[in-house]
Amino acid sequence: MAPVLLGMFLQTGAAQAGEAIVVRFGSGAKKGGFDVTAHALAEAVQGEGRVTIAPESTKGSCENVHKLLSGELDAALVQYDVAAEAFKAGQADADAGDSGIPKGGWMCKLSPEEADKAELRVIAAVSDAAVHVLVRRPVRLEEFDDIGREPLFMGKDGSGSYETAKVILGAAGHTAEQLPLFTGTADEALAAMSRRELLTMLRTTEPGHAEIRDVLASGLATLNPLPEAVLNRLIDGYPYYRICPIETGTYPGLEYSMPTVCVSSVVLVATPRERVEDEGFLADRRLAVEAMVQGLKKLARDEQYASLKVRVEWRGFAEREPIPLHPVAELHETSERRQAWLQGGAFAAALGVVLYLVRRALRRRRVPGAGIESQLSNPLVPFAAFACVVTLSTFIVWSLEHDSNARLRTLNDSFWEMNTFATGNFTTETLKTPTARLVGAAATILGLGLLAWFTATLTNIFAQEQTRLWRRLNKHLVVLNFREDMLPLIRLLRSPGPTRHRPLHVVVSDALPRRVRLQLARVKALTIHHSNPEVPEDLAGLRLPRASRVIVLGDGDGSGASYDPLRIARAVHQACARDPIGGGQRARTLGVAATSVEIARTAPALPVTLVETSEAEREEVFSPFAAWLVPVDCQALAHRWLVMACRDRAFAELFNRVVAFADDNAEVYTAPAPTWLIGQPWRKARRALLEVQGRGGAVPLGLYRAADPGGKAPAGGTSHAELRRRLIVNPRPDEALVPGDLIVALCEDEADLVRIVAESRKVAAPS
Amino acid sequence: MVIHWTPEALGLVRAIAAAEPAPELTLIGPAPADAVAAALAELPAGHVQKYWQGSASGGVEALARFFADTAGLPAADAIIVLPLRGHGETDAFSRLVCTAILRACKGKPPHVVVAVEDPEATHEFEGLGVATIFYPGFLRAALLAHACVDLGAFRFMLALLGGRLRVETWPVPPELRAGTFREACLNVEVDRRGRPVTLIGLFAPGEGGSDAMLLSPSPARPLRDASALLVLTGEAE
Structure with missing residues (x-):
């Protein structure tokens, strides 16, 4: 839209005249910064339409402003402080009217009458200059109170640098007239400084200027900061500057940022008051400004002009910018601002979409x-x-x-x-x-x-204790529906024997006596949960898919006061299905009919779960959960124990010893068979293990074999694989070990068995 | 013989009947025979030889006489004493029963296994000729604890309880007397019928001179004083 408007805007006047438009462009001293830029602009504009830039050398900003106001120049590069003063001077005159109060004091000795002769407009800011306070070594100026003790160089009268130095000194309470100013060129000033005839130089030039770099490198002078009070007073009185530090590294040896002020140089265009209504003139001027804008953009964009460090800025280059933009520049600025807003909006929208998708994904996965x-x-x-x-x-x-x-x-x-x-x-x-x-x-x-x-x-x-809980919710043991008579279970799990104590999470009902809870609370790494184990939501915090084992206890005394093991088993299944680790992302909607294939596909990862059953709730009830759940009819097992104890007098003692987890007692453990034993006959494995000297040694009993040795993990997770293993006790001597086999042995503790298995190769007889 | 039997322990009767060879079973309980008849009728014929009503509520002497004269307890191969619930302190009643058994058998009772409710009451049975004191709560806890630690071990326990794995006591072969437990393990590989077995321990004189079971002793332990070998036989699955 903006280019269309701009085109229409420019066509209005362009249709009226066909001859070339020559823009008298004020630059600066020959081969100075302004001069080089002006000629580069003329070169960039050449051949673009019928606008030609004709650079004219001047003494600098002051002369440029004077000539712009008098109509001798159409456009010029001017330091913004000078330009702003000229603009304000023109406005002040309009406000003051014809009063007899004496007027004066504006920069570059401008008078309001002179300033009112033309309408000044900014095309763009193109470069920046920073005030450099160079002080002869080894002096350092913290304040400007005594700056007038020795001669001072401020630049050539009539230059922007000189005018800037004047207002800086003014902010420090000095006038140029009372100070011992050095009159001469910058080179002469440096020579004087080397003769110790000059103490300070105030120069307004772009940061990193080669001459200043050389001076600093020579050790003749150091760069000093502008005092904070001066800075503040300057900005308050002349808001055409802005505070800008000379950054670390701008000059060799500059190790910290140096506070100073910066002032931009702008391309200023003037329209004589008598021609502000002349449409033909204005149309040509618009074409000229457009050509200059395009030329400036080219200078900023093209590599060949990179040394000029031209950048095109419409706003934001000074604390306050009283001079309006030229209408053509304003269109460009509006267009760029709109584009920036659109880009920002697109970025924000993209960010919003990404955040929304992340949130939706998190919610779906139920993280x-x-x-x-x-x-x-x-x-x-x-x-x-x-x-x-x-x-x-x-x-x-x-x-x-x-x-x-x-x-x-x-x-x-x-x-x-x-x-x-x-x-x-x-x-x-x-x-x-x-x-x-x-x-x-x-x-x-x-x-x-x-x-x-x-x-x-x-x-x-x-x-x-959420931090500790987090640590405890991995490979943990969960006991659901805990009751008082199962305290020995907790004691056994905290006995010596197993390689490490797994975190215990015990879900208790409100009916559990307080004294029992207090007993539980004293157990290390045990967390008590007061929740209903029949409700899947209540089990969510236990992270059941990560659990090593889940034990569901039954109604011990048969009073029916506690929770039902079958309903708890269902709740465990549901809790795992809803858990993101257990397969929550593929959970099936409840209450909707499903095929067996779908049910199998959506089967969650479930921990190996042991359920205490009874005669009232027999093992068959749990058959749908056979892949991950082991029903244990403890009462029936107790009866069998009694029968076995009656029949075999050694049984009771053996059994008690094997299950006790007591010190100096052997229990049954399993350990992965080492790779060197894979393919070897059981006799060899047995002999190798018996050769290793341990505290009590290990007696190999057999193998605990995977259902599909060396195969992939079955669907449904590790619990399925665990429960499909086969226990082979007293294997045939020639039975070969296969990948995935665990060695079952009687050993004092699990760590001993692991060590013996690891050391077996060293002591094994060469085959 | 099972003492303090109630219909709640019907499962025990089934377990005994399932044993090979099935023993002759006599039940003694606090309830009248008529009251338990319905429960006993659920069992296949021949499982229970006789049901007697009897308890320690009439005194130890009376119970001892009943055991000796009526129930024929001294002839029993093994006796199981169950906890008697609902009659005061459960384990105290069991202790009285054991005293009566001792008296009925004139100090030489058969193999007595007592199931207690409170493990703290175990020491009260000392000197009463009880071979084994069983605490069902410990069995539950031990099985579940092993299942938590190692499923292989848990299944080993189940195989032992199911009778698929058996523990046998073998005499020490003279040729192994001079050797160590490791050598014995390497030599004892099969039974008389050629089925694989595992030597898991031995019996040797312990404190007080009686034989003590040494399970998985050091492989270097000499066998010269061993009175018997402990051998695991059978197949787990």
């Missing part, structure tokens, strides 16, 4: 903590919000004040100031503008609130 309620107790959320508040306020405050506030020159300054604010240390001294103070106050209030939230969540975590 714990993805819900809002969980986020409220997540300390990372307030921390992230705090970081966002600090970052956002850093950018806002910096963009508002970095041009005018010596304490917020860089983003780094702004970041640390905002951190100070957000941690509750609000002060009105740091920030200058009401908007920035408002942002600072908002950052303080939000920061305090977020810190309080952060502290509360951390306290909550420590209070609820």
Whole structure:
């Protein structure tokens, strides 16, 4: 849309005349920065339409402004402070009318009458210059109070640099007239400084200027900062500057950022007052400005002009910009701003879509903590919000004040100031503008609130032992429907023998006596859960798919007061199906008919679960869960024990010893067969294990063999594979070991068996 | 013989009947015969030879006489004493029964296995000729604990309880007397019928001179004082 409007805008006048449009362009001293840029612009514009740039050498910004106002030039490169003063001078005259009050004091000795002769407009800012305070070594100037003790160089009278130096000294309370100024060129000033006849040079030039680099490298002078008070007074009185540090590394040996002021150079175009209604003139001027804009963009874009360091800026190059943009430049600016907004909007939309997709994916996968309620107790959320508040306020405050506030020159300054604010240390001294103070106050209030939230969540975590719980919810043991007479189970699980104590999670009902709970609470790495094990949602926090084993206890005394093992088994299945690790992403909708294939496909990963059954609830009831659940009829087993104890007098003693997990007692353990034994006959494996000396040695009993040795894990997870293993005790001596075999042996503890198996190869007789 | 039998322990009767060879079974319980007749009728004929009503509520002496004169307890091969619930302190009643058994058998009782409710009451049976004291809660806990630690071990327990794996006591072969437990393990590989077996321990004189079971002793332990070998036979699955 903007190029179309621009085209129409330009065509109106272009149709009226066919001759060439020559733009008298004021540059600066020959071979100076302005002069080089002006000639490059003329070269860039040449051949583009019927506009021609004719550069004219001048003494600099002051002469350029004078000539623009008098109509001797159409456009010129002017330092913005000079241009702004000329514009304000013109406005001041209009406001003052014909009063008899004496007028004067504007930069470049401009008079209001002169300034009112033409209408000044900015095309664009094209370059930047920073004020360099060069002081002869070894002197360092912290203040400008005594700057007039020795001669001072400010540049050539009539140049922008000279005018800038004048207002800087004015901000320090000095006038150029009272100071011992060095009159001469910059080279002569340097020579004088080397003769120790000159103390200070104030030069306004682009950072990294070659001449200044050489001076600093020679050791003749050092770069000094502008005092903060001077900076602030300067910006307050002349807001055409902006505070900009000369960054570290700009010059060799500059190891820290040097506070100073910068001023931009702009392409200024003037329309004589008498021609502001002349449509033909204005149309040609629009064409000329468009050509200059295109030329400037070319200078900024093309590699061949890179040394000029031209950049095209419409706004934001000074603390305040009183001179309006030329209408053509304004169209360009509007177009670019719209494009930037569109890009920003597209980026925000893309970010929003990504966030939405991530959120949806998290919700679908049912990742714990993805819900809002969980986020409220997540300390990372307030921390992230705090970081966002600090970052956002850093950018806002910096963009508002970095041009005018010596304490917020860089983003780094702004970041640390905002951190100070957000941690509750609000002060009105740091920030200058009401908007920035408002942002600072908002950052303080939000920061305090977020810190309080952060502290509360951390306290909550420590209070609820969530950190420890997280650690305990992997390869853990879960006992559901715990009852008092199963305390020996807990004791056995905490006995010596197994290689390590797995975390225990015990779900108890409200009916469990308090004294039993207190006993449980004393057990190391045991977590008590007060929840209903028949409700899948209540089991969600136990992360059952990660559990090593789940034990579902039955109704011990048959009173029917406790939960039902079958319903608990169903709840375990459902809890695993809903768990993201157990297969929540492919969970089947409940209450909807399904085929057996679908049921098999959506089978979740389930832990090996042992259920205590009874005569009232027989093992057959649990047959649908046979792939992952082992029913254990403890009463029937107790009866068998009694029978075996009656028949075989050694049985009772053997059994008690084998199951006791007591010190100096052998139990049955399994350990993976080492690779060197794979394919070897059982006799060899047995002999090798018996050869290893241990505390009590290991007596190999047999093999615990996978249903599909060396094959892939069956569908349904590791529990299916576990339960499909086959126990081979007293194998034939020639039975060969296969991949995946576990060796079953009597050994004092599991660690001993693992060690003996590992050492077996060393002691095995050569085959 | 099972003492303190109630219909709740019907499963025990089935388990005994399932044993090979099935023993003759006599039940003694607190309830009248008529009251348990319905429960016993559920069992196949011949499982239970006789049901007697009897308990320690009439005194130890009376019970001992009943055991000796009526129930024929001294002739029993093994006796199981179950906990008697609902009659005061359960294990105390079992202790009285064991005293009566001792008296009925004139100090030489058969193999007595007592199931207790409270493991703390175990020591009360000392000196009463009880061979084994069984605490069902411990069995449950032990089985489940082994299942948690190692499913292979758990299935080994089930095979032992199911009788598929058996523990046999073998005499020490004279040629192994001079050797060590390791050598014995390597030599004892099959039984008389050629089926694979595993030597898992031995019996040797322990404290007090009586034989003690040494399970998985050090492979270097000499066999010179061993009175018997403990051998695991059978197949798990």
